[in-house]
Amino acid sequence: MVKNLISNKLKNKKNFSSKLNKKILSLLGFIVVLIFGTFIVNIVLNNQGLSDDKYTVLKLKKNINKINAKGEAKSEDSINVYSNVNIPIKEVRIKLGDKVKANDILAILDTSKLEDQIKELEASIVTSNTANQAALENANSVYNNALVLSNDDKNQDIKNAEIALNEAKRDFENKKSIYDKYKQLHESDSISDQELKTYEISYENAEDFYEKSKVTLDNIKSKVQQDMVTARTTYETAKAKAEDNSQNIILENLKKDLNNAEIKAPVDGIISAKNASVGNQGSGILFEIMNPNNITVNVDVKEVDIEKIKVGQKAEIKSDSTGGKIIEGGVVRVGEIAKTEDNNKLDLSNDSNDKEAKYEVKLKINDPTIKLKIGMKAQADIIIDEKEEVYTAPVESLIKDKDDKDCIYVAEEQGKDYIxxxxxxxxxxxxxxDSEIFGQDLKDNMIVLNSPSDYELGSKVRIKDK
Known part of the structure; x- marks a missing residue:
């Protein structure tokens, strides 16, 4: 059994080695075919020669560095038309894009309620004026009478009080004299205590009445002065009310509003915005009027290019309305603030959501006889700089040499070949x-290879049709 296991392991090992060798041989075969194929292609290409899109022939020429931008024609002069009256709109007489002349009626406001207000206020003013005038005349009469009564010689109450006071004074002085006389007699025991007491009471009563008479006179005079102050205040109040012109001012303003019920164009132009509609309140900006004779072409320039744009630079403008004709113009204003702010944080590892800001650049057309309509789309080449007699080559044709300096690969003719x-x-x-290139070895008709990394220095190339 052990022998069988060992035999199986050796057999599996041989199979694995055989499969591995086959894979290696297949890979080596693929590499050989690829190298051979590349060699064949290079031979074919070399035999055919490089087509003209593979190289650039140097020529001294005028180099124009420009930035292309798109935009539209806009008016430099625009006026907003407002309503000074916040009442509903009754009629709108124009539509967007209409040409208007100064003083043309654009809209009419609904003045029915305003007219009712004016009638009611006029009636109220008549009633108020009549009542105020009557009150003023009455207050004036009372005040004049109070002025007369404030004079002691003409106020009978004061005169009577003064007479009473003088009489009380004489009576007091007389009884005081009698009391003093009998007081001396009492001291000499000529009269009794009872008799002296009678004269003393009479004297004290006369003194008390005299003091009260003085207070009465002072009170009368004080009341007269107080009545005069009250009468004067009442008169001045009535006078101010009669002279109050606030209701008349309100009436004047309402009548002005009535006169302003017709919304008119302040200038000649084209209606470029219309916010007015029947039934809505006549407030805010109702219309915008643009001057069609002062047109600029406003284009959007990317933030990477905006620092290159300066006022005074030339521009070549094209529009669908003018066909292929180039309209000459120039930069008259460069925007300082981006048109659309980018609120997304820049993620250097993922810029898929990063939106580049754009700046508005205004271009003025040089020829005033060329008319572009407001809103027409246009594109422009803004000339950054121009240089005479320079060489230019495609950006991809520039490469670094072994010292990390800029260089190009050229195909230099040697006999029938190019090296x-x-x-x-x-x-x-x-x-x-393109890029401008400078160098003491550059010359006219030199053939610059557009993709230098495809070639080895010193190798031979063929140029098609040469």
Missing amino acids: VKEISITKGTETDV
């Missing part, structure tokens, strides 16, 4: 497509 050679260069202004 791959390395040329040191310096990069200039670069776009997504």
Whole structure:
């Protein structure tokens, strides 16, 4: 039994080794075929030669560095039309896109309730004025009478009180004199205590009446002054009420609102926004009017390019309305704030949700006779800079040499063949497509290989049709 187990193990081991050898042989065969196939393809390609999309022929030319952007035509002049009256709209006479002239009626407000308010207020003012005038005349009469009575010589109550006071004073002084006389007699025992007491009581009563007469006169005078102050206050209040113009001001404002019930265009232009509709309140911005004669082309520029844009740079504008014709213009304003703020946090490991901000750039058309309509779509090439007599090559044709310096691979003609050679260069202004290149070894008609990593230095290549 042990022999059988050992025999089975040896047999399985041989099978495994046999399968492994077959896999290795298959893999080696695939590699040989791949190498041979690549060799055959290279031979075929070399025999056919490189097509013109595989290389670039250097030519000194004018290099224009530009940024392409899209946008639309907009008016630089726009005016918002408001209503000064917050009442419902009765009629709207225009629609979006209509041309209007200054003073054209755009909408009419419903003034029925306003007219009722004016009538009610006018009637109220007449009633109030009549009542206020009567109250003023009465208050004026009372006040004038109080002024007269405040004069001691003309106030009979004061005069009577003064007469009574003078009489009380004389009576008091007379009885005081008698009392003093009998007081001396009493001291000499000429009269009895009872007799002196009688004169003393008479004197004290006269004194008390005299003091009360003084208080009475003071009270009368005080009341006269108080009545005069009250009458003056009442008169001034009545006068202020009669002269109060607040209701008339309200009436004037209501009549102004009535005159403003027709919403008119302040300027000539095109209705570019319409928020007014029948039945809604006439408040806020009802219309926007744009000037069609002051048009700019507003384009959106990515944040990566916005720092390159400057006021005064040239622009070449195209629109569907003008076909392929290039409209010359220039940058007149560069936006400082992004049109759409990116609220997503930038995740450097995953930028799938990151949205690049865009800035608005305004372009002015040089030729005033060229008319673009508001809202027309347009695209523009903004000229960043222009250089005369420079070489340019595709960005993918630039490579680093062993010293990590910029270079290109060229196909240099040697007899009937072309040899791959390395040329040191310096990069200039670069776009997504091309780069300016400078170098003392560069020359016209030099053939630059567009994909240098596909070639080995010193190898031979064929150029199709050459």
